Amino acid sequence: MFDPTPAPAYPYGETPEPHPLLAPVLGLLGSWHGRGRGEYPTLDGDFTYAQEVTFSHDGRPFLRYEARAWLIDADDAPVRPAARESGWWRIQPEGRVEALITQPTGIAEIMVGAVADGTVELATHTVGLTPSAKQVDATGRRYTLTDDDTLTFTHDLAAVGRPLQHHLSAHLRRK
């Protein structure tokens, strides 16, 4: 079913210790897998999806972020690939976060936010769109570590003329 690309081996010897600025996001490091539900008023009904998310580091003060999703049916069987995205979360002093996230649908998001008490909240700073991309005006994301092995995710979307509202919610477990 899902064939995750392995994280590349660290090429300079032993994997380094995480940078001290990563302290508030250490709990995110690793791979996560789970399922979620999505909706949007322009779509015919809601949908269920599975998702794999990986956060890694190379000793510098940013996370490498990679996520892929696929739609599933009522028996959890894969239906077709859905969203993919990858990017970088730059962790700043006092838990501020600057994220750059790109999607193959022609959308490049620059987001700003903060991490506190196991929750990362990100809101749109800028959205870049390729000429054929759907109109996306803003998004909001919240990632919450509810315990060491559980990550919940919500995603709000302002797109195709609609105001910011719920698009996705997911519940992921550490792989």
Ligand code: HEM
């Ligand atoms: C787990 C991640 C996601 C999943 C599973 C997902 C799923 C979907 C699905 C199933 C649709 C209906 C069209 C289709 O069948 O392809 C859709 C539409 C859309 N999604 Fe998502 N999505 C995800 C993430 C995102 C993100 C990160 C953005 C924007 C930054 C986004 C923006 C949109 C837009 C603009 C539409 C089109 C709405 C319309 O034209 O009516 N989605 N999404």
